[in-house]
Amino acid sequence: MRILSGVQSSGKLHIGNYYGAIRQFVQLQDEAESYYFIANYHSLNEVREPKRALELTRDAAVSYLALGLDPKKAVLFRQSDVREVLELYWLLGVVAPVAHLERAHSYKDKVAQGKSPDFGLFAYPVLMAADILLYSADAVPVGKDQIQHIEFARDWAVKFNVQYVPGYDPADPEGKERGHAPGILKLPSARIQASTQTVPGIDGRKMSKSYGNTIDLFGDEKEIKKRIMSIKTDSTPVEAPKPVPRAESAGGTEQAEGGKGSEVPLYDLLKVMLPESDFRDVDASWRAGGKGYGDYKKKLLEAYHATFGPARQRYAELAGDPAELERILQDGANRAREEATRLMDKVRRAVGIP
Numbered sequence: 001m002r003i004l005s006g007v008q009s010s011g012k013l014h015i016g017n018y019y020g021a022i023r024q025f026v027q028l029q030d031e032a033e034s035y036y037f038i039a040n041y042h043s044l045n046e047v048r049e050p051k052r053a054l055e056l057t058r059d060a061a062v063s064y065l066a067l068g069l070d071p072k073k074a075v076l077f078r079q080s081d082v083r084e085v086l087e088l089y090w091l092l093g094v095v096a097p098v099a100h101l102e103r104a105h106s107y108k109d110k111v112a113q114g115k116s117p118d119f120g121l122f123a124y125p126v127l128m129a130a131d132i133l134l135y136s137a138d139a140v141p142v143g144k145d146q147i148q149h150i151e152f153a154r155d156w157a158v159k160f161n162v163q164y165v166p167g168y169d170p171a172d173p174e175g176k177e178r179g180h181a182p183g184i185l186k187l188p189s190a191r192i193q194a195s196t197q198t199v200p201g202i203d204g205r206k207m208s209k210s211y212g213n214t215i216d217l218f219g220d221e222k223e224i225k226k227r228i229m230s231i232k233t234d235s236t237p238v239e240a241p242k243p244v245p246r247a248e249s250a251g252g253t254e255q256a257e258g259g260k261g262s263e264v265p266l267y268d269l270l271k272v273m274l275p276e277s278d279f280r281d282v283d284a285s286w287r288a289g290g291k292g293y294g295d296y297k298k299k300l301l302e303a304y305h306a307t308f309g310p311a312r313q314r315y316a317e318l319a320g321d322p323a324e325l326e327r328i329l330q331d332g333a334n335r336a337r338e339e340a341t342r343l344m345d346k347v348r349r350a351v352g353i354p
């Protein structure tokens with residue numbers, strides 16, 4: 001069983017990234033062979049300033065390590081250190097239908113925000129599929145917003161195998177039955193952490209770098225406090241019971257394409273961040289009334305420091321040792337490249353590239 005996932009280095013990491021993705025990465029490194037990378041090619045869609053691109057890539061690596069990724073257990077690398085990914089990206093582009101790309105949420109959302117799309121944004125899912133298929137990943141732990149991308153990767157892997165692997169039968173992708181050949185590209189599945197599918201931001205929309213509604217993991221302490229204190233609430237008086245979300249799913253209500261988010265972000269954030277027994281007490285007093293939103297925000301701030309205090313300490317230490325960081329990343333890149341080289345040999349042979 002091989003696990004693979006990536007996080008874009010398009011901004012500082014936030015608690016949505018942690019609960020939606022990185023926490024699972026850390027758990028999974030003990031259970032399966034794990035590959036984690038910093039998607040720094042992807043992030044160029046947003047980060048066009050070279051110095052900042054380099055800084056954010058480093059920052060993401062330091063963040064991963066501070067949060068508990070262990071380079072002895074998992075392969076940690078930069079996407080751009082394995083250039084084969086760009087070759088596979090092209091070869092997948094050859095079989096990826098434009099109709100799929102036109103209905104990609106990542107693209108449609110940005111267009112809906114009024115951005116005039118560049119090709120890089122349109123082709124984003126193809127590069128992501130190359131990331132996944134290059135390392136023959138079985139499972140891809142991600143937040144819910146990424147499911148569609150992984151479905152595309154599966155679809156295109158099937159299309160590629162059907163086109164280029166004689167004897168491949170989509171009904172038997174691993175070629176278990178006699179006369180069937182296994183695919184060259186392995187079909188991946190998304191692995192979603194249900195309880196924290198979507199962590200809401202301070203304005204109630206999905207927490208996202210691009211909405212400016214984040215609570216950062218390693219940001220300035222004063223700014224964190226300010227963000228938490230400005231979580232959107234209504235005008236329910238102190239004594240009164242507080243409203244709870246209607247569709248009560250932890251970490252936000254159902255939402256289409258990262259659109260609507262949570263009705264009561266403070267409640268949902270407490271649910272995500274507090275240990276279960278503490279949340280039970282909070283939930284009881286929330287429903288009974290008698291406490292103001294300010295008290296609950298203080299509680300959330302305490303939980304933030306209790307949860308991320310040690311990681312913040314490690315982050316500061318690691319950030320002061322860039323040579324060690326580079327060594328870890330080079331080692332990860334070497335291990336990842338070995339895998340990529342093996343697969344690309346097969347892929348090139350299959351498509352007719354010398």
Ligand code: ADP
Binds near residue numbers: 144197206208210
């Ligand atoms: P952002 O939306 O801030 O740009 P990314 O797209 O880089 O974040 O996401 C990195 C990882 O974190 C992905 O697996 C994504 O699904 C997950 N993730 C991001 N925001 C959230 C959120 N608010 N709730 C749950 N998971 C999230």
Ligand code: TRP
Binds near residue numbers: 131
């Ligand atoms: N698109 C992902 C995100 O925004 C980042 C990513 C790029 C990724 N390539 C990947 C995630 C491959 C998993 C696997 O979160």
